[in-house]
Amino acid sequence: MTALLDVESLLVNICADLSEHLALNHIDSPCVIGIRTGGVWLADHIHKKLGLSEPFGELDISFYRDDFTRIGLNPTVKPSSLPFETEGRDIVLIDDVVMSGRTIRAAMNELFDYGRPASITLVSLIDLNGRELPIQPDIVGQKMTLNDNQQIKLKGPEKLELEVTEK
Structure with a gap:
């Protein structure tokens, strides 16, 4: 059984x-900034809707995951692209699904390697229960x-x- 949710209204x-x-x-x-892959797709859409002139960034957090030695490296690792300075900036970090919080932790670790942001607002299309870390989205679709x-x-x-x- 497959169910589709209305992404556009979210x-x-x-x-x-x-x-x-x-x-x-x-x-x-x-x-x-979108987290690859789904977060980048959403960031593109949100960036356009907000009418921002500065380009959006993309994070590939593969090397920052705390489980990559156990589950292996994603075969399609690409470099992150942040076409702006993050030091002292207000970041809108976007992911498609937040569950355990571990992806977001990895993304924040990578962001801080680029500089110390003034703030990070976490946006997620879906928030699933299953939290392992005390991380939750500020803005959530559902x-x-x-x-x-x-x-x-x-x-x-x-x-x-x-x-x-x-499954």
């Missing part, structure tokens, strides 16, 4: 919530709980679709 809500968050916190020039036999995957990049499938 992104509309995320952009509205993020715009409000940025205004309330007096952030007028955020750096948008909170979900999956059964043990289910998994979720963002497909794209042309047409973004969230697919929940049975």
